[in-house]
Amino acid sequence: MATPPPTDRRQFLGLLPLPERRFITDALRTETVGGVLLLVAAVVALVWANVWPHSYETVSEFTVGPSGPLHLDLPLEAWAQDGLLTIFFFVAGIELKREFVAGELRTPSAALLPVVAAVCGVALPAALYALINSGAGGHPGGWAIPTATDIAFALGVLAVVGSHLPSALRAFLLTLAVVDDLIAILIIAVFYSSGIKFWALGLSLAGLVLFWFLNRRGVHGWYLYLPLAFAIWALMHESGVHATVAGVAMGLLLRCHTEGDEEQSPGEHIEHLVRPVSAGLAVPLFALFAAGVSISGPALREVFTQAVPLGIVIGLLVGKTVGIFGGTWLAARFTRAELNPRLKWADLFAVSTVAGIGFTVSLLISELAFPDDPALADKAKAAVLVGSLLCALVATVLLKLRNRHYRQLCEDEDRDSDGDGIPDVYQQVR
Structure with a gap:
């Protein structure tokens, strides 16, 4: 029988390199705990805003x-939105x-694939939102709301219903x-910045150069x-460019490769x-200051x-899911990437549904x-909560259907028969 010709097709969602797998595991462990805290904070905000609305508004405002010249006398809600999220985008x-x-x-x-x-997971939700809001009474300016994936919220859901998801699928989601965060910050910087004060922007950029x-x-x-970072942030905030851009910029400027005998790069250490x-x-x-919206029958x-x-x-539930899954399938179809034989495209569809959970940035x-x-903003927030909840419920059903298979994959990945700290799968002769 003739030997089949060799193939140079790259495997998609295959076994991660061991150092990458360890990094992903450590990063996701922290994000998973944060995701659970995020869910708790969102529930507290909803209860607080609906049971004691006056108290919630008083504290938020x-x-x-x-x-002073930088106008940093801000409500607590604005400090959370412009200040605390800068830390989130710095890590991003x-x-x-x-x-x-x-x-x-x-x-x-x-x-290419992620x-x-x-990109498809941003474009399709924006297009669906614009289509639905194209008629009379629509508000096309909110097209970017359903485009973002919330990794912390998504991992919080996975911690509850998908704890055995294989590391390759988790790495793909991360x-x-x-990339989704990068697109989001570009959207914020380009479409939601106004009244630019070039003196403040110039000083902020000078601070970034010094950083x-x-x-x-x-x-x-x-x-x-820390003082330099605060000055960069304050000047960016005053410039009219959204202050979270400063966080992303500082994160991108850190060196993330090792030199000499370093065990960790400065970027990895700070992260x-x-x-x-x-x-x-x-x-x-x-989330505590952003998720407090009125929930009632009407x-x-x-x-x-x-x-x-x-x-x-519709953008979150349909647009994100179909956009991410369809974009990945098409990219794999027209490149030399082939799916890991131990996984199915249904697994990627489930992860795509998880990625439809848009919370923080949305x-x-x-x-x-x-x-x-503000009333329309609250309706948009309520829709973000409902859309994210629907994505979480659909993802729960899809992941539970394959949970036994995922459990077996994780056991195979983690098995260390000789106890040397290196899983057996990385010691097999290939």
Whole structure:
């Protein structure tokens, strides 16, 4: 019998390199805990806003901070939105930089599928929202609300219903979310920044140059970087460009490759320190001040009968799922990538549904899209909550159907018969 010709098709969702697998495991462990805290904070916000609405509004609107030339006398809600989320986007910037130098995005062939998936997962929800809001009474300005994936919320759901999801699927979800975060911050910077003050922007950029220079020269000391980072953030906030852009920029400027005898790059070291603050404090506190919307029978009916909330729900549930899955399938179909034989396309569809959970950034864009219409912003937030909940429920059903298979895959990946700390699957002769 003739020997089949060799193939150079690259396997998609195959076994991760061991160092990458360990990094992903550590990162996702922190994000999973943060995701659970995020869910708790969202529930607390909903109860607080609906049982004691006056108290919730009073605390949210309580103003703290110096007035001065940078106008930092802000309500607590604004501090959470512009300040705490900057920490979240700082970690996202480091993640993105690391993906470019050491992760899935370091080579064009490996980066193609998650990048195409993320782009399609942004484009289709935006298109569906715009289509639903194209008629009279629609508000097309909210097109970006259903485009974002919330990795912390998604991992919180996986912690409850998909704890045995194979590491390759988790890594794909994380890489997808990193690219998604980059697209989100570009959307915020381009479409939701206004009244640019170039003097403040110029000084903020000068601060970023100094930040990069000190990092490249190997200068250490939190007492130096923290005041500099705050100054960069405050100037970016005053410039009219959304302040979270400063966080992403600083994250991207950190060096994320090792030099000499370093065990960790500066970026990885700082990410290890800051990620728990982001996942365990910054994002849950943001959710506490952003997720407090009125939930009632009429309000829920409006989610499915008015153009803005309906566009958001359809964008998250249908647009994100179909966009991510369809983009990935097409990219794999027209490249040399073939799916890991131990997985099925149904597994990727389930993960695509998980990626439809849009919370943190979607709530942020809800505020930015309708700054002069708080009532409409609250409807958009309610739609984000409903759409994310529907995605979580659908994903739960899909993942439970394959949970026994996932459990077996994880046991095979983790088995270490000789107890040397290296799973057997990495010691097999290939």
